[in-house]
Amino acid sequence: MRKVAAIVIGIVAAAVGGAFAQSSTVDEIAKYREALQDGNPAELWEARGEEMWKTPRGPKHVSFASCDLGLGPGVVKGAYAALPRYFADANRVMDLETRLLYCMVNQQGISEADATKVKFGDGSARRSDFEALAAYVASQSRGVAMNVRVDEPHVHDMYQLGEKMFFFRGGTHDFSCATCHGEDGKRIRLQDLPNLTKTEGAQKAYTTWPAYRVSQGELRTFQWRLNDCFRQQRFPELVFGSEASIALTTYLAGRANGADYNGPAIKR
Amino acid sequence: MRMTTIGGAVTTLLLAMGALGALHGCATAPADDAVAARAAASLKSSFAARGQAGLQRLDQDETQKLCSEYANRPLPASVAEKIQQANLATIRYPADGKLVGDWKNGEKIAQSGQGFQFSDDPKNPAGANCYACHQLSPQELSFGTIGPSLYRFGKLRGFTDETRKYAWGKVYNADAFSACSNMPRFGHSGILTEQQLRDVVALLVDPGSPVNQ
Numbered sequence: 001m002r003k004v005a006a007i008v009i010g011i012v013a014a015a016v017g018g019a020f021a022q023s024s025t026v027d028e029i030a031k032y033r034e035a036l037q038d039g040n041p042a043e044l045w046e047a048r049g050e051e052m053w054k055t056p057r058g059p060k061h062v063s064f065a066s067c068d069l070g071l072g073p074g075v076v077k078g079a080y081a082a083l084p085r086y087f088a089d090a091n092r093v094m095d096l097e098t099r100l101l102y103c104m105v106n107q108q109g110i111s112e113a114d115a116t117k118v119k120f121g122d123g124s125a126r127r128s129d130f131e132a133l134a135a136y137v138a139s140q141s142r143g144v145a146m147n148v149r150v151d152e153p154h155v156h157d158m159y160q161l162g163e164k165m166f167f168f169r170g171g172t173h174d175f176s177c178a179t180c181h182g183e184d185g186k187r188i189r190l191q192d193l194p195n196l197t198k199t200e201g202a203q204k205a206y207t208t209w210p211a212y213r214v215s216q217g218e219l220r221t222f223q224w225r226l227n228d229c230f231r232q233q234r235f236p237e238l239v240f241g242s243e244a245s246i247a248l249t250t251y252l253a254g255r256a257n258g259a260d261y262n263g264p265a266i267k268r
Numbered sequence: 269m270r271m272t273t274i275g276g277a278v279t280t281l282l283l284a285m286g287a288l289g290a291l292h293g294c295a296t297a298p299a300d301d302a303v304a305a306r307a308a309a310s311l312k313s314s315f316a317a318r319g320q321a322g323l324q325r326l327d328q329d330e331t332q333k334l335c336s337e338y339a340n341r342p343l344p345a346s347v348a349e350k351i352q353q354a355n356l357a358t359i360r361y362p363a364d365g366k367l368v369g370d371w372k373n374g375e376k377i378a379q380s381g382q383g384f385q386f387s388d389d390p391k392n393p394a395g396a397n398c399y400a401c402h403q404l405s406p407q408e409l410s411f412g413t414i415g416p417s418l419y420r421f422g423k424l425r426g427f428t429d430e431t432r433k434y435a436w437g438k439v440y441n442a443d444a445f446s447a448c449s450n451m452p453r454f455g456h457s458g459i460l461t462e463q464q465l466r467d468v469v470a471l472l473v474d475p476g477s478p479v480n481q
Contacts, residue, residue, distance in 0.1 A: 004402045164307035167339035169332040171325040172384045172459060173452035174443075178339055180414065188400050188412040197340065230315075235325055237318040244314030247307075 019259040040263035042212040045219035049136025052129060058108030062089040067103035069096070069137065080141035084250045086154035093158045095249045096137060097130050097223045098241040118218045119240045121223050123217040134210050134221045141261040146207060150254040162251025165244055166196070176192055177248070179233075191268075196252060203259035206252050219264060222249055282292065304337065317385035331355060335448035341446060351447035358456045359440045362466070367436045369466030371477035377460070377468055378404055384459065394459055396439075396468055396476040401450070405478035414450055423480040435472045439465055 052078070053064045069079035070087070084095040090102055104115040121128040150159050169176040180188060181196040195201035210221045226245055230238045237244055303417045308328070317323050328336065331351055338347065361367070380395020382388055398404055401414035404421075426430040438445055438453030460468065471477050 159304050161307050161310060164304050164336075165311060167336050168307060168311060168328075168330055169309075169336045169339070171321075172457050174332055174335070174457070175452070176336065176339065179450045182339075183414075186412070186414050188414065189410045191412075193414075229330055231385050231387060234321065236315040236321040237386055239314055239316050242314035243310045247310065 039210065040211070040212055040264070040266045041217075042139075042219050042266060043213070045132045045135035045210075046139045046264065047136075048133035049134070052132055053136055053163045058104065058110040060107065060109035062108045064100075064103060066107055067100070069099055076140040078141055078144045080138045081144040082148060084155065084158065084246055084253060085149055086152050093246055093250060094096065094152050095241075095246055095253075098246065100130060100133050100137075101241060116240060120220070121170055122228070130223070131210070131219045131221055135219045135263050135264050138210050138261070139265050140170075142263070144261050146203070146256045146259050146261055148250065148254045148257055150250075150257065155250060155254075158247045158250040159254045161243075162247035162249070162254075165248055166251055173234045175233040175235075175253075177229065177233075180217050196255070199255060199258075202252055202255035206256035207259050207262045207267035208267070210263055211267045213267050215268055233266055307341065318383065320388070320390045321386040331443055332446075335443075338448065348447035352424045352444055355447075355453070355456065356437075356444035358453075359437050359444055360455065361433075361436065362462055367432045367466060367469055368474060369463060369470045371467070371470040371474045371479075373464075374467035374469070374471030375478070377464055378471055379408075393461075393464070395463070396452075396454055396460060398468070398471075406481070407478060418472060419478055419479060422475065422477070427473065427475050432469065432473050435469045436465065439468055439472075 010231070056063045065074040067074065068087075068089075069076065069084055070085045071077075071079050080096055083099070084093050086093050087099065087102070094102065101112070101115055104110045105112050115129075118126055118128045119130060121131055149155050166177045166181075169179075178197065180186070180193050181201070183200065184195045186193045186195075194205035196205060207223075208224055210217050210219055223240055223245055226238070226240045226248055230236075271286040282380065308326075311326050315323060315326060331354065334347060334351055337345075355472055377396050378398035380393075381397035381400060382392060383394025388394075397406055398418075399411045401412040403413075403417040403419050406419055421435070422431060425434075434445075439460075441453040442449040442451035443453060452459055454468075455462075455465055474480065
């Protein structure tokens with residue numbers, strides 16, 4: 001972490017001093033990101049998630065060994081790369097977090113209210129089971145090509161809905177997802193913005209979530225990513241596991257098809 | 269592979285629907301309108317009011333609706349004209365005729381990204397977050413590129429009444445000049461107060477502003 005801090009100070013000094021041109025500031029940030037790849041704290045969440053996955057939980061004292069993420073009960077290898085998908089038992093398209101919630105409620109006997117008390121951790125004592133479990137499950141798809149079944153009718157329906165939502169302008173500021181993520185090579189302040197309307201941009205962005213966010217000291221899931229984008233869009237709060245959250249995830253995951261899953265990554 | 273096949277099928281379908289749309293003389297195909305209507309309804313049930321951000325923020329006005337509809341297809345000139353005329357009509361100039369305030373306050377407003385998020389305290393003044401998308405003062409290296417560089421905005425256009433009036437209008441309601449602009453309508457949507465608008469305009473057009481050095 002000391003190494004990271006030194007690099008951060010270097011970047012700030014470069015920016016304040018104005019000694020570097022804009023392009024070298026961007027280069028410095030690229031170096032900073034590279035340095036961060038050395039040790040990714042996401043591993044801590046993955047380990048906690050794995051422990052949680054294998055341990056009997058809830059009033060029914062059942063582990064996730066009976067939880068079907070789409071490839072059979074308890075199978076995690078490659079499961080994340082094929083989510084969201086349609087689950088006949090729930091009769092809906094689910095992403096990883098909603099499927100985990102389904103298993104907690106229906107198999108482990110945990111009430112939905114209890115299970116969703118901490119959807120997102122606060123960077124200290126208040127930790128989210130979803131973030132740990134998602135880190136573990138996603139890590140088991142590393143190197144697996146994204147293969148969301150967008151030809152399955154229910155999934156296709158969600159994909160189409162998600163596409164419309166991606167371009168939906170609203171709120172006090174007229175923002176849609178596309179405002180920031182609809183063109184190549186754009187930045188917000190110094191942060192590069194992926195163009196999610198292009199295959200390459202969607203692949204690069206989607207395959208790195210969940211991710212450890214250095215600035216927050218937390219492992220963040222895709223549900224969080226969407227929630228916080230909408231906060232900045234000045235929208236009301238996106239409900240965890242809501243249809244819009246599944247539709248947008250389906251749209252973006254579907255657009256990432258073909259690319260190897262490469263998370264959980266580390267981000268600024 | 270799967271995506272390619274679907275892509276092909278969708279293209280064919282869209283072409284067919286496009287022909288159908290032209291036949292009926294409507295802007296978009298009925299199937300597409302149905303998906304849009306379902307998406308709008310689904311959004312309503314997928315969000316919860318929090319802090320100052322109520323569900324009414326999902327109710328689109330005509331401009332938002334049209335700009336969403338044409339977001340990933342070419343915007344016809346007639347629709348663009350309609351949007352610009354409607355938004356031009358919303359621009360209000362200050363009663364005292366004073367369009368230019370204090371560029372130093374304008375710089376602070378341009379730097380601040382606070383305001384209108386559910387996590388923001390509505391008691392605090394909102395910023396315009398200009399630097400998120402634009403280059404302005406050359407001293408600020410951390411600027412975004414979603415919008416064009418505004419460095420030397422006044423100097424390039426001339427320090428005239430015309431430039432000041434244009435700057436006011438553009439900040440007040442960008443859709444009046446460029447339909448479906450990515451820029452928020454700071455005056456029309458009530459994001460900035462009249463005095464804040466003057467200060468941001470000053471940052472752009474005051475000969476003493478760092479933007480014009």
